[in-house]
Amino acid sequence: MSSLEAALAEIQSFSLFHGLAREEIAKLCEEGRIVVTDHRQSLFEAGEEAHSFGLVLSGAYKLCRPSADGTPVIVYFSTPGDVLAALIMGHPEPRYPISAISMGPSRFLRIPRRNYKLSWLQRTDLIMQIQNLLSTRMVTLHDQKTFNRAPLNAKIAALLISLLEKNKDQRESILPIPITRKEIAESMGASVESVIRIMSEWSKEGIIHTTDHQIAIIKVDRLIGLLKVT
Amino acid sequence: MSSLEAALAEIQSFSLFHGLAREEIAKLCEEGRIVVTDHRQSLFEAGEEAHSFGLVLSGAYKLCRPSADGTPVIVYFSTPGDVLAALIMGHPEPRYPISAISMGPSRFLRIPRRNYKLSWLQRTDLIMQIQNLLSTRMVTLHDQKTFNRAPLNAKIAALLISLLEKNKDQRESILPIPITRKEIAESMGASVESVIRIMSEWSKEGIIHTTDHQIAIIKVDRLIGLLKVT
DNA sequence: CGCTCGGTTGATGCACATCAAAGGCTGTGG
DNA sequence: CCACAGCCTTTGATGTGCATCAACCGAGCG
Numbered sequence: 001m002s003s004l005e006a007a008l009a010e011i012q013s014f015s016l017f018h019g020l021a022r023e024e025i026a027k028l029c030e031e032g033r034i035v036v037t038d039h040r041q042s043l044f045e046a047g048e049e050a051h052s053f054g055l056v057l058s059g060a061y062k063l064c065r066p067s068a069d070g071t072p073v074i075v076y077f078s079t080p081g082d083v084l085a086a087l088i089m090g091h092p093e094p095r096y097p098i099s100a101i102s103m104g105p106s107r108f109l110r111i112p113r114r115n116y117k118l119s120w121l122q123r124t125d126l127i128m129q130i131q132n133l134l135s136t137r138m139v140t141l142h143d144q145k146t147f148n149r150a151p152l153n154a155k156i157a158a159l160l161i162s163l164l165e166k167n168k169d170q171r172e173s174i175l176p177i178p179i180t181r182k183e184i185a186e187s188m189g190a191s192v193e194s195v196i197r198i199m200s201e202w203s204k205e206g207i208i209h210t211t212d213h214q215i216a217i218i219k220v221d222r223l224i225g226l227l228k229v230t
Numbered sequence: 231m232s233s234l235e236a237a238l239a240e241i242q243s244f245s246l247f248h249g250l251a252r253e254e255i256a257k258l259c260e261e262g263r264i265v266v267t268d269h270r271q272s273l274f275e276a277g278e279e280a281h282s283f284g285l286v287l288s289g290a291y292k293l294c295r296p297s298a299d300g301t302p303v304i305v306y307f308s309t310p311g312d313v314l315a316a317l318i319m320g321h322p323e324p325r326y327p328i329s330a331i332s333m334g335p336s337r338f339l340r341i342p343r344r345n346y347k348l349s350w351l352q353r354t355d356l357i358m359q360i361q362n363l364l365s366t367r368m369v370t371l372h373d374q375k376t377f378n379r380a381p382l383n384a385k386i387a388a389l390l391i392s393l394l395e396k397n398k399d400q401r402e403s404i405l406p407i408p409i410t411r412k413e414i415a416e417s418m419g420a421s422v423e424s425v426i427r428i429m430s431e432w433s434k435e436g437i438i439h440t441t442d443h444q445i446a447i448i449k450v451d452r453l454i455g456l457l458k459v460t
Numbered sequence: 461c462g463c464t465c466g467g468t469t470g471a472t473g474c475a476c477a478t479c480a481a482a483g484g485c486t487g488t489g490g
Numbered sequence: 491c492c493a494c495a496g497c498c499t500t501t502g503a504t505g506t507g508c509a510t511c512a513a514c515c516g517a518g519c520g
Contacts, residue, residue, distance in 0.1 A: 067376045068384075068458060075372050087365045090358035097369050121354040128320035128351070134364065135317045139327050141371045142305050146297045148419025149477095152508070154298075180466065189378025191509055196468060213466090228298060379509090382476075410498065421477055426500065443498090 004109075007034055007057070011109065014081045016055065016129045028119050028126070032111040037061075037102035043084075050094040052110045053085040059106025060177040063098045064186075074187040076137060077103075079166050079176055084108075086130050089116040104178045104213075144188075150227075153198045155188050157223040160208075164217055173220065178213040234339075237264055237287070241339065244311045246285065246359045258349050258356070262341040267291075267332035273314075280324040282340045283315040289336025290407040293328045294416075304417040306367060307333075309396050309406055314338075316360050319346040334408045334443075374418075380457075383428045385418050387453040390438075394447055403450065408443040 008022060017025050034057065037043060044050070046065060056078050063076040063084075075098055078084060088094040094113070120126055140162060147155045160175065167176040185195045202208045207223065209216045217223065238252060247255050264287065267273060274280070276295060286308050293306040293314075305328055308314060318324040324343070350356055370392060377385045390405065397406040415425045432438045437453065439446045447453065 065372055065376050068380060071379075073376045073378065075375055087361050087368060090361045091365070097365075098372065117354070121357060124347070124351040127357060131317050131320045134368075135321070135327075138317060138364075138368065138371075141368075141375070142295055142328065144375075145305055145371070145419070146295050146303045148303065149301075150298060182466075189375070192466090193468085193510080194508055196466095197508095200468070210467095412498070422499085423478085423501090424476060426498095427476095430500075 004029060004032055004034060007109075010057065011055070014055065016081065016083060016126070016133070018129065019125070028115065028123075029109065029111055030115060030119075032109055032115070035108045035110050037106050037108065039102060039104050041102045043100035043102065043108055044096045046096055046099045048096050050085055050088055050096045050113065052112050053083065053089050053116060054111050055109040056080050056082045056084065057107040057109055060103040061100045061106060061108070062103055062183065062187075063100055065098050072099075072186055073189065074183060076140065077163065077177055077179075077187070081133075082137075083130055083133050086116070086120075087134060089113055103183075152188075152190055152194055154226050155190070156184060156195060156198055157226040159184060159187060160215070160217060161220070161223055161227075164220070173217045175215045175217070179215065180213060234259060234262055234264060237339075240287065241285070244285065246311065246313060246356070246363070248359065249355070258345065258353075259339065259341055260345060260349075262339055262345070265338045265340050267336050267338065269332060269334050271332045273330040273332065273338055274326050276326055276329045278326050280315055280318055280326045280343065282342050283313065283319050283346060284341050285339040286310050286312045286314065287337040287339055290333040291330045291336060291338070292333055292413065292417075293330055295328050302329075302416055303419065304413060306370065307393065307407055307409075307417070311363075312367075313360055313363050316346070316350075317364060319343055333413075382418075382420055382424055384456050385420070386414060386425060386428055387456040389414060389417060390445070390447060391450070391453055391457075394450070403447045405445045405447070409445065410443060 008025060011017065011029070012020070012022060012025055017028075020028075032054070035043065035054075037059075043061060058080050060080075061078045061084070062074050063078060064072045064074050067073045078100070084100060085094075085096060088097065120130075143158070143162065144155075147158050150158075163175050163177060163179070164173065181195045181199060182192045184190075184199075185192045188195075199208065199210075202222075203210065205222070207217070207219045209218055238255060241247065241259070242250070242252060242255055247258075250258075262284070265273065265284075267289075273291060288310050290310075291308045291314070292304050293308060294302045294304050297303045308330070314330060315324075315326060318327065350360075373388070373392065374385075377388050380388075393405050393407060393409070394403065411425045411429060412422045414420075414429075415422045418425075429438065429440075432452075433440065435452070437447070437449045439448055
């Protein structure tokens with residue numbers, strides 16, 4: 001709780017709570033706790049009873065589902081400001097449809113489920129903010145589906161660009177997420193080897209540069225060029 | 231309006247408005263109009279300004295996005311009871327992210343955008359219903375992504391089964407949507423020919439039966455069997 | 461020091477796309 | 491009433507992008 005108190009200023013800065021007073025936010029997050037997760041640590045698992053929802057504060061989480069053959073599939077990359085599990089709070093006995101796994105050290109504001117009905121749903125402005133967030137997430141899924149028939153290099157390019165767009169603030173061309181080739185593969189339904197072959201090529205051509213799981217996009221235009229007709 | 235009056239009983243039956251009184255529904259749908267669309271006629275196009283949202287009453291709509299090479303990609307199949315464009319109503323100047331195209335003759339209750347903020351957002355029970363609908367839609371997208379690496383026949387099987395599950399009421403094994411092989415292909419990012427090859431095989435084996443764009447699933451177990459390990 | 465994890469490279473094969481050609485069915489206009 | 495155009499379906503021949511299998515290296519870590 002005390003930690004929550006301290007983080008209120010930070011929490012306040014997210015678009016979700018735009019325009020809300022400090023006390024109002026404190027009310028909304030009542031009984032909430034800040035959870036700190038390590039690399040590869042899970043926030044919640046698919047199938048678990050969902051007693052809480054929450055807000056990504058820092059770092060990143062990958063949202064995963066197990067597939068038929070056991071290998072996980074990454075459904076979405078969540079970055080700071082994202083709301084998790086809000087959609088299912090309305091169910092009578094909600095269960096998490098996906099697992100949330102930390103990518104690098106991350107922080108999450110975990111809020112008890114009852115707050116959702118008690119205070120969150122009452123604020124129409126808040127609901128609109130949540131729906132806007134969900135809207136971008138839905139659109140991202142649609143976009144990815146659109147690339148289903150595109151060659152693999154176009155898919156990877158599209159993913160990198162969309163990740164890059166997540167940090168509008170910074171002019172940096174560095175992806176805001178520490179991401180491995182395997183995770184890229186799992187996100188697109190491709191094999192690691194194929195992803196590596198394509199990205200190694202890009203490295204040689206100086207289009208991208210990888211250091212310690214941080215991917216820097218040097219020549220964005222080249223990637224954008226790949227999105228078109230091939 | 232008069233037509234709306236007449237259809238109120240029908241509208242009332244959808245889960246969205248579960249437990250609401252007739253007058254309340256009338257208030258929510260104020261200024262709404264019932265739109266009747268023919269086969270392949272569009273309800274709205276991707277990119278248009280979104281002045282209204284609404285509810286699918288009968289028939290079905292496919293939600294499409296144009297892909298890079300011009301060929302459309304089907305993102306979702308909407309059936310009666312589904313809410314369209316609700317998520318984006320919160321944006322300051324919303325545009326439809328997708329096109330909605332009628333599959334066979336269908337009916338849609340078109341509701342002006344202003345109602346959303348004025349009356350819809352005020353009803354927390356209604357919002358929960360909408361979020362539940364969106365939740366299923368999101369989960370469907372996730373499910374499909376999970377099948378990305380599965381062989382084509384498993385993907386088609388999964389699609390047919392999920393469509394079949396949409397009409398829980400009826401025991402019928404007939405898909406609630408008149409759907410062509412091309413549409414199946416466009417929904418999964420496959421070629422028409424491949425879809426046809428697989429489904430022809432199924433027809434010969436008596437697993438499915440097609441008559442006039444109505445697909446009947448004769449042996450569901452066989453399809454379910456395909457979902458597993460290949 | 462063995463372990464796991466991430467990255468890399470090459471050889472081989474298959475599931476699917478692509479191209480081509482044709483027939484049925486429906487609506488439409490001369 | 492027939493011709494023609496679109497749309498859906500079908501089948502075969504041919505090619506290829508990517509998966510799969512196998513092996514190896516370097517780095518961090520208990």
